[in-house]
Amino acid sequence: MDKEYKAGEIERRWQKFWEEIKLFKAPEKPKNKYYVLEMFPYPSGRDLHMGHLKNYAIGDAVARIKMMEGYEVLHPMGWDSFGLPAENAAIQWGIHPREWTYNNIEGFREQLKKLGLSYDWDREFATSDPEYYKWTQKLFLILYKRGLAYRKGAWVNWCPNCKTVLANEQVVEGKCERCKTPVEKKKLTQWFFKITEYADRLLKDLEKLRGHWPEHVIKQQENWIGKSEGTEIVFKVGDLPIRVFTTRADTVFGVTFISVAPDSEITDEILKFVSDDHRENVLRYINESLVKSPEERQKGKTGVFTGLYAEHPFTKEKIPVFVADYVLGEYGTGAVMGVPAHDQRDFEFAQTYKLPIKVVVFPEKNEGEGFEEFLKCMFEETDSERFSLEYKGKRYIFQPKRAYELKGILKDSGEFTGLKSDEAIKRIGQKLKEMGLGGPAVAYRIRDWLVSRQRYWGAPIPIIHCPRCGEVPDENLPVLLPHTENFLPKGRSPLEDVPEFINTKCPRCGADAKRDPDTMDTFVDSSWYFLRFTDPKNDKEIFDKERANAWMPVDQYIGGAEHATKHLIYARFITKVLYDEGILKYDEPFTNLFTQGLVLKKFWWSPVHLKSFPNPEDVEYRDGKPYLKADGTPLEERLEMMSKSRGNVVPLGPFVDEYGADAARVAILFAAPPDMDFEWTDATATAAIRFLNKIWRVFYGFYQSGVRAENEPDLNDRDFVITINEIVAGIRKDYEKFKFNTAIAKLMEAINAVENAKITEKTKGWFINVFVRLLAPVSPHLAEELFHKFDMDKLLGKETVFKTPLPEPLPGLIREEVEIGVQINGKFRGTLKIPINSDEEYVLEIVKNNERLSRYLTGEIKKVIYVPGKIVNIITGL
């Protein structure tokens, strides 16, 4: 055994060994399976950094723990390799997206291998491999045949910078999530997946995940799906029904106008009835509002009168119909009833267009919080025209200031007058149903998933458009992505300009036909990859049913929380579709989800040099404030996720070369609880490096004095053995809950405890046996090295530490003496060492006879609370 800890040499040796013994090779059909998966990476460059490592370090620790628990573990790795950055990089470097992508994959793979992660590399694939995307296309056809993939003309989100459409999930605060360009609306014919048809199941089945997924992810999905129970109400313009959706049917008697969204289907219908003197205005308004940015849209409530009136279902009044762009075309029915008295948005609209305000809901009592709120809404000092209303026998003159949105008691509402809001909502719903003018209804916030992209680097959509037969699915898969140098985004699919691709024959009638020119959203690729890992080489079908069902569902999924309403919802959706298709036995893909925190790193930003970020060596501090050395520009210190574009990455390669993969992993895992963000600093690494060196030093000492692993400790070293026993129990618990930071802290305690312990060689041998196995999940190479150096392979009859179980605490070893806290009248006054089984009387005697404690015992003892092993609290009468 070397005196020095030579991480590089050790790590290379055991990586080779693990490969030779095929330690990570997962069987085809397991009996006692555990499927652990990290969200697979997008190969964004050649080099990994510390930010990447966190995900893999956690996954690897879990995989190794499960191996040691005797499971057959599936722990695969692959590449989410289609996507825009490849094209953007290609443009920047003048290199083809394919070349750039596969070059990056090589770099990532090489670096991951150097980390000695427990992947079954035989299952590796990239989503841009034809052997994979063939089956992504098959998946598309499965959805198509089930009526879940459809093409429609719709107003869609368009990123003018990326020159492609975006799914709703990829628009964040009205901007493209990738390039932050404000998103525009465009009317285009696009492919959608009907995820809305699964909205209710996606919502309900969140119950199955509760307790197994982080609550914040479940809540985010709930909000994203956004189920609202309400009422649909029909207002008729002649024979044309305008259906509106509302959650507040109780305010229906307060309706003074109807608004429809410029981009809704009902608006197209309404237009047919608009008279010529209104038509021009209305069309102009619609066209203007559709090109407005979301910010502009939100500035004020605008609209245009259509000249049409709709009939109120109850009062038969004529209600004016407006087109207004504060109404969302894709939500509910695309039309709303305007109740200015009870909805703030309608109120603002009514103010602008001088529409009447009818108050129909009042607070239940004319006092208290509801009434206060009511007064705040309804009364304003004003000289202008006033409203007057009677309330609880009194007449009030008022000018409403804002809408009263709380529920209450109905007034002036025909047969529903006097009902409470909730009861009224029910009764009005029933009545409307009887009348054939609506009824109870449900609306969802979630929209259908727009999957087509006008981009080159993706899986072609396997549909042929035939002038005679229309849409024809192309079963002749894969539809290969053609090679072209003409891949730049241009606002329509680059594939359109590849004649040998786009021109084809109709598979049904043989006529000249064209292929669909779009490629699929990369989230389609990643919505099923976890299934392909169960049978990655299959060239006959998407995957073998039996193999998939043998491994699925993923027992532990690990990844970033940013996918809560994207990948994680798409993957659940696709899994349910395949369940309905009858090829999966499970309708939830991920039994347990763990979302790891980010690795942050400080960097500097200057408002002057917008997009370039200075290197640390170019920054100087004066009076504690950072400045750019070169020209003295004041800088701003920021703490964000590592990313190449911010220049705040800590590259993994050099670190591993200098200190080893184990040090990098221990550093990441020890720094903070794994689900929490933390800042990478030099101190993060220092702790890990010292810890591993200390282990080596202590074990080197053992080795020199001839100590080898033992099965049993010397029970004369009782105190030491008990200490280690407690650490064993603690670490087992920590590993169960992924609390790697405290587990490593306990490993440190163990090594500190043994360092100067006066114990026999036998006990040392037992310590080695226990410690090495506890260490293995977080520092696998070092553990494997020590396992062999100290002959644990011979002792335990296993070729690798990962085929041995995690140690268990020795039974029947309990401390004879414990230290308990002593409180007198609830205040801590000291501690006492007493035999473990002491009863209350005995403890009381000890306290009374203890000079230090007894002086607080003034007056008679009234009550004693004794929690054995923990604390005694003595209450005295003054």
Place this chain on the structure above:
RNA sequence: GCCGGGGUGGCGGAAUGGCAGACGCGGCGGAUUCAAAAUCCGCUGGGCUUUAACGCCCGUGCGGGUUCAAGUCCCGCCCCCGGCACCA
């Protein structure tokens, strides 16, 4: 605005309602060394006090409460982070 998660030493962070600050980083003092690095040992929340020790007081964002006992539970605030947001 709505939903979720947080606020603990100089710093990262520990604490099934039971001795707050585990473990580490940093700092201070010492040992080793020709010297340095590395390593090891001791101290390290704040304050008070010549009875300088087995002492006292204060201390987990703020204000109340429950309890023998609260960082932990309850009520009301403040602040920070994340998500959604004209969703009717």
